[in-house]
Amino acid sequence: MECEIRYRYHDLNVYSLSALTMKPESDIFSFVQISENTSSNHVILSVVTSNITSYKRKNEPTMLNQIVWTHDRHESILLKIDPQEEYAYVFASSFVLSYNLFTKKVVQSFNNTFFDENVETFIPKAVDLTNELAIVIGYSSYQRFDIDLWKIYAIQLRPKMASLCPISNASDIIDRIIRMGKSEQTSKNRNYGMSVSINPSGRFTAFGSTLLNLVRIYEISDNKNCARGNVRFGTIRPNIGSNMEDMGFGRSGAWLDDKGTLAVLVYKSRNQTWSESEIYVFKNISTNTNIVDAQPTFILPNNQQTFAPLRKASFLSILAHANNLLILRNDHKYLYVPATEAGNLPTLIDSWKCHACIMRPKPCVSGSYKDAPGISPCTVCPSGLKKPGYHSSVHCQPCSSMSFCPRGASDEVNLNDFFSYNQTFSYPNSPIIDNYDDLLILNFLNIDQTIHCIVASPLFWAALAI
Known part of the structure; x- marks a missing residue:
């Protein structure tokens, strides 16, 4: 079943949304979204509810709107619901908050110094979470050096939200090589995407960077201690040709199960027979994984799964749940595998x-x-x-x-x-001839006694020239 929900508020710029699980034998579909009013710059959190049985009549959905922030404009606003669907968490460039979905009230809110008091600004780009922990990836702009420095933060969610420690301080991948150009190029360019995905058990976190064309696998033994010795990580880096530096490896990632099966989105495909993008699937991935020129276990699409009759398109993002995969395409189609x-x-x-x-x-x-x-x-x-x-x-x-x-x-x-047939007569052996050079010289310089041969001889004309 496909349905279309139309907004009656045309001045809302929706940044992010997350769907709620439908109850058994229920026709009510709900999701939570975070948006910004383009006129007042107010940030609005909305719980949207719609009856899917009346979708053909294009009924307007029921929207419970609440203004959660009234200051500043925002480069990025992310929203994520915990697995128990009790809280919605919002991570923005100016604030952070938690929202109780049962009481319909904001529980906690913080300003932009929540992540790190020593960081001037932090722009969140990707987030994933469990019931107790969130991993947020983004970048901080350093105007003095005119660079953007990517950072990863571990956030405690319960009993109260708190920034535990920057995971990036434990690995020089962030502090040394993930440095970019001007910030205005970073936030709006698809080539500079990042992704984060926590596996179902919460043990491993996959972090992807399209700028570096790699995926890092992190394991933190103590979430409150991000010292270098407490964080282990592995690396997956594909084989990149001279013309594939911008292939977009790691644009999106998703764990398919709790046995180390990881799907990684490659934005620009090497083989564009069936699609402009590909999904690399790796198995048995952990922090012990260090793969250079990595070859995936299999790739989607392939000669058995061509995605026909769909037209060729690029993939924007992937999601996974219980070993199932959902692909968002740039032609506004969703492909469920x-x-x-x-x-x-x-x-x-x-x-x-x-x-x-x-x-x-x-x-x-x-x-x-x-x-x-x-x-x-x-x-x-x-x-x-x-x-x-x-x-x-x-x-x-x-x-x-x-x-x-x-x-x-x-x-x-x-x-x-x-x-089985045996050949009656064997082929005769070829004679050994080792005087080819003598035969060539003999025929090349052979001069008969006729006048014509003397005139045609190169030696005769060379003698005349001398």
Whole structure:
């Protein structure tokens, strides 16, 4: 089902929103958004509710608006709801606040010195959180040196909000090499995106930087102690060609499960056969991971999952939940890639006219298998194994030792069914000739006694010239 919600407030500039989980057998859909009134510069937090059964009549949604900030303009405002859907947290360039979704009241609010009293300004660019902890990534402008310095902060959410420590101080990745140009270029340029994603257990945090084309995996043993020895990190860096420095690796990231499966958005694809962007999926990722010229486990789209019949487009962001993947495209379409059971892969899309496009499963083709659930494509059967038929299969069957069974075989061929022929006569050996040079010189300088040969000789004309 697809529905469209129209605002009656045309002077609201929406910065961020987060959807609430629908209750079972309910037709009420709700989300929370943070916006700015372009006339008064007031920041408004809204709880928007709509009945999805009346979407065809284009009824206006119910909006509970509350002004939460009245000072200054804002370069960035981020909103995120905790997993228990009890609080909404807002991180902006001028303030930070928490909002109780049950009492509909602001619980805490702080000014721009909340993150670090020693930092002049901090512009948040990405945030992810658990029920107790938030990780916020952004940059601080240093006018004296005309640079932007990216920083990462760990934020305690309960029982009260507090900035614990800047994680960036524990690693020289931030303080040394993530330095950029003027701040006005940073906030509005898609090439300078950053991302953060916390895995389901809250143990690992993936931080991506498109400027550096890398992803860092952080693990903090004590959230209140960000000393260098207390923070471990690994690195994933793709193989970048001479013309792919701006490929946008790490623009968005999402953990698909709690077993180290990480999806990373690559904004500019190397192979633009099916799409202008790609999703790299890595498995078994942890802080022990240090991959240079990294090769992903698989890439979306691929020759089994081409995203057809959708037109080629760029990907702006990705989200993950329970091993399912959601892709936001620049043509205003959403592509939902559900995790399928073992033996099947998500690949079918009904129509290119869809707005929210859902991939449906189909069995692995003959000669391939899939032994685990997820969004991955099927794997080709190795040599000596086969998978006949067009049906779901979690493994390949062994072939007979007396059969021909190559890689990707759908069936085997018995070698006893073919006769072997021996050649009756062998080819004669070629004679050994080692006087080619003598033959060439003999024929090149050969001069007969005829007048014509003497006149045509180069030696004759050379003698005349001398």
